[in-house]
Amino acid sequence: MPPSRFRAGSPLQPLLLAAGFLLLIGISAATLWLVDRSAADARMVAHTLQVQDKLSNLLLSVRRAESSQRGYLFVDNESYLTEYNEARPEAERQLQELREITQDNPARQRTLERVGETMAAKFAEMDRTIALSRAGQREEARSLVLSDVGRDLMTSLRTQIEQTITNENALFEQRSEQSRRNGWLLVLLCLAGAVLVALIGGLSVLLMQRNVRAREAARQELAVTNANLERIVEYRTADLTEANEEIQRFAYIVSHDLRSPLVNIMGFTAELEALRKDLFAQVESLSGQASAAAADTSDETALERLGKDFDEAIGFIKTSIGKMDRLINAVLKLSREGRRQFHPERIDMNEMLTSIVRSVAHRAAELGATVTVAGLPPVESDRLAIEQVFSNLIDNALKYGRPGVPGQVEIAGRSTPAHVVYDVRDNGRGIDPQDHQRVFELFRRSGPQDRPGEGIGLAHVRALVRRLGGTMSLTSELGRGAVFTVTLPRRWSGETRSAETRSAA
Amino acid sequence: MNNHFAEQPVDIVMIEDDEGHARLIEKNIRRAGVNNRIIPFTNGTEAVDFLFGPDSTGMVNKGRPLLILLDLNLPDMTGVDILGRVKRNEHLKRIPVVVLTTTDDAVEIQRCYDLGCNVYITKPVDYENFANAIRQLGLFFSVIQVPSPN
Numbered sequence: 001m002p003p004s005r006f007r008a009g010s011p012l013q014p015l016l017l018a019a020g021f022l023l024l025i026g027i028s029a030a031t032l033w034l035v036d037r038s039a040a041d042a043r044m045v046a047h048t049l050q051v052q053d054k055l056s057n058l059l060l061s062v063r064r065a066e067s068s069q070r071g072y073l074f075v076d077n078e079s080y081l082t083e084y085n086e087a088r089p090e091a092e093r094q095l096q097e098l099r100e101i102t103q104d105n106p107a108r109q110r111t112l113e114r115v116g117e118t119m120a121a122k123f124a125e126m127d128r129t130i131a132l133s134r135a136g137q138r139e140e141a142r143s144l145v146l147s148d149v150g151r152d153l154m155t156s157l158r159t160q161i162e163q164t165i166t167n168e169n170a171l172f173e174q175r176s177e178q179s180r181r182n183g184w185l186l187v188l189l190c191l192a193g194a195v196l197v198a199l200i201g202g203l204s205v206l207l208m209q210r211n212v213r214a215r216e217a218a219r220q221e222l223a224v225t226n227a228n229l230e231r232i233v234e235y236r237t238a239d240l241t242e243a244n245e246e247i248q249r250f251a252y253i254v255s256h257d258l259r260s261p262l263v264n265i266m267g268f269t270a271e272l273e274a275l276r277k278d279l280f281a282q283v284e285s286l287s288g289q290a291s292a293a294a295a296d297t298s299d300e301t302a303l304e305r306l307g308k309d310f311d312e313a314i315g316f317i318k319t320s321i322g323k324m325d326r327l328i329n330a331v332l333k334l335s336r337e338g339r340r341q342f343h344p345e346r347i348d349m350n351e352m353l354t355s356i357v358r359s360v361a362h363r364a365a366e367l368g369a370t371v372t373v374a375g376l377p378p379v380e381s382d383r384l385a386i387e388q389v390f391s392n393l394i395d396n397a398l399k400y401g402r403p404g405v406p407g408q409v410e411i412a413g414r415s416t417p418a419h420v421v422y423d424v425r426d427n428g429r430g431i432d433p434q435d436h437q438r439v440f441e442l443f444r445r446s447g448p449q450d451r452p453g454e455g456i457g458l459a460h461v462r463a464l465v466r467r468l469g470g471t472m473s474l475t476s477e478l479g480r481g482a483v484f485t486v487t488l489p490r491r492w493s494g495e496t497r498s499a500e501t502r503s504a505a
Numbered sequence: 506m507n508n509h510f511a512e513q514p515v516d517i518v519m520i521e522d523d524e525g526h527a528r529l530i531e532k533n534i535r536r537a538g539v540n541n542r543i544i545p546f547t548n549g550t551e552a553v554d555f556l557f558g559p560d561s562t563g564m565v566n567k568g569r570p571l572l573i574l575l576d577l578n579l580p581d582m583t584g585v586d587i588l589g590r591v592k593r594n595e596h597l598k599r600i601p602v603v604v605l606t607t608t609d610d611a612v613e614i615q616r617c618y619d620l621g622c623n624v625y626i627t628k629p630v631d632y633e634n635f636a637n638a639i640r641q642l643g644l645f646f647s648v649i650q651v652p653s654p655n
Contacts, residue, residue: 264525266632
């Protein structure tokens with residue numbers, strides 16, 4: 001699975017998502033704006049109609065006033081003026097209203113100004129005729145009407161209003177057109193948005209499917225790899241287990257079978273020693289007879305020399321046998337330890353270490369050494385194995401002190417979530433860092449070989465700690481003491497590390 | 506043993522593949538004052554032939570006072586097989602069998618006793634103990650009661 005396909009797919013998807021959201025927001029905003037605009041357009045259209053309506057009404061009111069005035073002049077009856085008196089304030093009120101609703105339009109205001117002036121002139125003319133008529137000067141009134149001043153004013157007013165209505169019409173047309181355009185735009189925008197959203201959605205789905213497919217493929221590949229890995233680990237573990245068992249068996253057989261000839265060597269060496277007594281007694285009695293004749297003592301010293309050589313040879317054989325015996329026993333013991341079944345139990349480490357320290361108290365007192373045990377966390381493990389581990393470590397710490405320095409051995413501990421860690425710290429002669437691995441090997445020792453030992457203890461300790469599922473480490477410098485750190489699982493279960501070696505037992 | 510069975514002394518059948526061991530065992534038994542005849546075998550086949558006879562029934566040794574000193578590690582068969590066959594045989598099953606071997610495996614020891622072994626002794630590794638043990642075994646032989654032939 002090329003990982004690049006993941007990288008190509010993954011950043012595009014949020015990008016698409018963001019684009020989709022942005023688009024939706026844009027469409028929504030545009031729609032809102034357009035709807036708002038439509039509403040405004042509708043208002044404007046309504047306004048235009050209202051203005052037109054009011055203008056028509058104004059003209060009608062003035063006409064009503066004029067016809068009422070003509071009627072009055074004609075019949076000279078006050079009752080004809082009722083209409084006039086009503087229409088006049090009506091017209092003024094209408095004009096005022098028109099002024100108010102067209103406040104936003106200065107051109108319209110100016111037009112209305114002129115309309116107002118013309119209207120006022122018309123009303124002034126009409127008022128004068130009425131006043132003349134009332135005063136009985138009907139002829140003058142008639143001539144004033146006939147002078148066509150009123151008619152001209154009326155015509156002018158009508159023209160002005162009609163002109164304005166026409167203008168408003170044009171404006172109306174224009175606004176309607178814009179409203180229609182806006183409506184179209186809205187529809188188009190919605191359609192385009194829908195198409196785009198669908199497009200992005202489709203693309204996202206496509207990408208997601210590709211991603212899902214890629215992920216599925218990767219998952220399968222991973223599963224296969226995992227399975228392979230597990231199989232490899234299984235094989236390796238089986239190999240290691242087999243090799244380990246082989247070594248255990250080998251160690252056992254070797255040590256076991258080496259003991260047999262050793263018994264013979266020791267046995268017949270002892271026989272030889274017994275023979276020596278008889279042999280030399282025999283030789284002595286023979287030479288005694290000879291020396292009685294020769295009275296010479298030189299033979300006796302030669303015999304003594306022979307005896308010494310004989311003893312020396314036997315001595316070397318016996319020492320070597322003894323050493324070999326100890327080594328073979330050590331190997332046997334290690335191989336037997338490797339096969340012993342562990343029985344995990346909860347161990348109070350403070351109690352155990354205190355009892356170990358008590359058992360070495362006599363030796364520590366002889367060496368002038370002090371051993372301290374401080375708050376150790378408990379562990380669940382095999383009691384015997386743990387006891388052997390710490391007995392060995394404390395034994396070593398006491399054994400390899402620095403001459404002239406009173407020994408100080410400290411056993412401290414701490415716990416981590418899964419493990420417990422114990423430090424055995426001494427102020428002894430220390431171990432050269434280049435020997436740090438060597439000291440854990442069987443029959444290997446470090447530093448001056450001035451202490452008894454076969455180089456078995458630490459090998460045994462490490463083997464035990466490993467079987468307990470733990471690790472051993474060493475921090476030390478020459479002349480600066482040493483710290484042996486034992487890390488053990490809080491709970492030992494058969495699963496850890498060498499469950500297989502047990503089954504080999 | 507000759508004290509107890511003067512009329513028919515007990516013979517010791519020693520099955521031990523290591524001739525050195527055999528010799529050391531013999532010497533140390535003698536040192537304990539045991540003078541019975543020792544019939545040594547260095548492999549399993551010859552020992553089985555002797556014990557069971559040419560017809561393999563064991564009739565040949567019926568009623569003959571014997572004591573078997575048996576090593577488990579033999580070149581041609583394991584001593585455990587011989588032990589099992591002896592203890593299953595109608596005529597030989599009452600012969601005391603002393604297993605004297607280097608194996609100290611607990612499972613092996615159990616198996617031998619299950620099969621009817623009478624005494625199981627691990628050969629001590631160092632010679633002093635070995636000689637000592639054999640001498641004590643010799644003393645043991647001089648007081649042991651072997652079942653009467655009839």
